[in-house]
Amino acid sequence: MVIPTSFAQEAHNNLGSSIKKMVLFERSGHSPMFSDADRFAEEVILFITQIK
Secondary structure, three states: OOOOHHHHHHHHHHOOOOOOOOOOOOOOOOOHHHHOHHHHHHHHHHHHHHHO
């Protein structure tokens, strides 16, 4: 099942945090940490660096 990105955008807009970023992993299914591991790790590291 594919969820429209508009649903993700709505969820993102309703998050209470001021530190947030929506990242889309096209064609990664439910496991971008495996199917696009390098990009996933890069995004996680960037987020952690931002909130330190």
